[in-house]
Amino acid sequence: MKPFLIIPVENQVRELDAKLLVAVLAAQEGWTSIIGAKWCIHQRIGRFPPSIYIAKSLTERGMKMLHIIRRIGHYIIAWDEEAVAHYAPDIYYARRVAKDAFDLIDLLVAWGEDNRDLFYGHPACRREAVRVLGNPRADILRPEMRQLFQDRVDELQREHGNFILFNTNFNHVNGYHDTLNLLYLNNGEWVRGHWSLGMPDEFARGLFHYKRVVFEAFQALIPAVARAFPDRRIVLRPHPSENHDFWRTLLAEYPNVVVRHEGNVVPWLMACDCLIQCGCTTAVEGFLLGTRIVSFTPVEDPRHELRLPNELGTRCRTADEVIAAIRDPDPDLDPGGARRRLVGRFIHGFDNGLASARLIKLLPSHSPYASFARIPLRLSGIIKAELRTINRRRKQRSGSPRHSVEYNRQRFPRLEVSALQEHAERLRKISGAPRPVEVRYRHEDIFEVRARE
Template identity: 30%
Template sequence: MQLNISPRPWVKIPVEIAARELEAKLFLTHVLARKGWGVLIGQENLVRSAIATSVSGIQYDKSIAAGMKKYLMEAQSRGDYFTAHCEEGLVYLDPQTYIRRKICPANFMAADAFFFWGNQQYGDVTTALNIDYPHTITGNPRIDLLRKDMQNCYKDSSTWLKNKLGEFILINTKFGRYNPFIGREIFYQQAKGAWGIIKTPAEDEKFRASVKQQEFMYHKTLHLIDRLAKEFSSQKIVIKPHPAENWFPYVQRYANAANIHVAMHGASNQWLAAAQQVIHNSCTTGIEAFLLGKPVYSYEPYEDTSQDAELPALLSTRIKTEDELMESIVNAPPVNDREKRNKLAEEYMANLSEDMAAVRIANHFNTLIPPIKKVTFAVRHMLCLSEINTHHTENSHYWLEASYGTRQDYKMQKFPAFTTATVAGTLQRFSQVLESIEDMTVAEVEPNLFCVYSNI
């Protein structure tokens, strides 16, 4: 069917890893639509496709790394504004390595806007590049959804998960170098080649050390899971593997375990919000769990922490031994320095209070003055928010049971198939929390590519 949309400015939002960023970018979509923008959002390659590029406006992308030069130049050559966040700009091992890998100076200068997570990232980048360029400290919409005024977004999904699994302890893994989906040898060759992680003998040595560390932690974590399942047999132990990992070793190992569940679906926040307690090692989910007010433990059974990112550990209770962890889970000791940790978090995340990042970004988009266009799409399905019931399982919980295809299908692991109802249901949840009365239309342009706009 043909869909004719009245004149408005447009934003295009590519999404790489759904579990990491889709909900937050749908929240930005919601804010933009309420302000009169049209939004094209979906799997990153589809948003950069011929259909999407026929619409002029602003491209809001995931990175300004060297590999993004092609997309930046393509966007600006067709008259689009190119803007970006760095999705890996909150947690990194050290500023020098992060900036070499993720901040290309030429792209930084050429981008029409770059949005910083907070003062820490801004200081690291501008000091290293020795430039003071007028980019904006906004925070990231991923943090908007963890604020106290937005946490009701996860009330229904938390209830649904607890009804299905009962109380559970959540373990988030991060072993993408030792247990990568694509295999260790291919991952290593990619790290030496296209990804640019390894360019010198020193970086090769550092990479191999990180793989060795992950191998050690992988096996320590499996041993921990086995013990947790035995000592806390009356409750579930949920494993949430990192999106870059091969999930099937966990599935195979625990296929017959009565109280171990491998969560191969859903956004991280949905699981964190429902969890009773959270365990991680050098993972962003440690920060997210802290912001959600969960008891969160950084499991560090070693002395050398040179391979660990600092912030997730500093916002967690740091644990060295299994025995200590077992005792902490039973007693759930209070966090005595919460105020100190909050102040630290504010240095890294600018949107923990006052205006949300999505609002700040939308306001900045207004200053770019993109063209106002009438757009026509051939669409597959359409749904207005006013037509749905977000308590219906298909809308509220489809993502938590989504099919991830075969073990060879890495693209589907990063971005599973979504329906118009799933996207509309997510937007409707935001409307309810924000007490917004504006109706919106969600149209599926093609599988995993959606158009969203306000009906007012």
């Protein structure tokens, strides 16, 4: 049976457009892609023939699943979704690279030279497996791809006018549930939560303190901006894993402030007057789109600050400085071209074709782990996958916040086949791919994308 290209999506608003583009371009080469919610694909991972699987990270918490995926016979391609903005190498390795990750990954995709050097610096890295390709998420920011979002941009500007956009990334201290934070209170004691996994204890506690200070500063900043610009709409987009209700409650008294999370951030970045952020990769996307960026950095903390995003905008320490930057009628978005050169080291080939197309050229025609001799190992992998699914469902019934239906739905809202079909065809036409594609429903939150017969 012909292998599939299996493309799981964890955070729909952040990942779906780019990964659907991969599926559309792969269809041009005869591939059928399986795309959908990561947790749903994992529940059925043993029911696919040995195929090509694209992983979004190399973290310790994902290794159990990757071991199962390899046993089943899938060839594994991986990139780190969060590698563009990262901490110092020792912290990056502890947080984002499991000790046996390099043994499981057949093809490791680097966003750029910075990411490549990070991988190379790890003592277990197999350099021959690393390819510097860029990333599909950067593809949809290219000038020719932006028309994909133009209708939505026009809608947002009609609805919100010349709006100011805040993007937050406080999932470490304002998580969907307290136990998902870096630290949380348990019987009066601060204990480590889900997001501290892999971090040295001193760093986790320091990062928690830093994020809390910035989080509290944003809670004061947004009302100050709302008061300074009473006739303008302020839109807050929280991180997909944040507690969105916190912001809705905090900002309810300000009639010109709305909290929105739906859809990809790209049209919001294209439509807004300026983006206000701190250490958020959205600033990198905004810079490549030509968005005016204000980096609110109320404290100096080089060890815990994600510097790249903040270097791409006007740095401000106080609310008054932010308000003045918003009012600046003619800011220099890239003094001397330095910011563009900086980003070029982190994102490869942005001006030289699609990273998705470069990736597809490297796909093997079949999984090398599909031999008859591996059938017993495959069967053991299938059994492990089914047992994992049973365990996950048990945790869901027990009320585990990280496995709850509500948390999953916040990160991956329901999709209709018709909407996905329309979106896939728009991606195909804009990218110039010649063969029409067809999207088919396969299972709840799982779809097939193939060339139309």
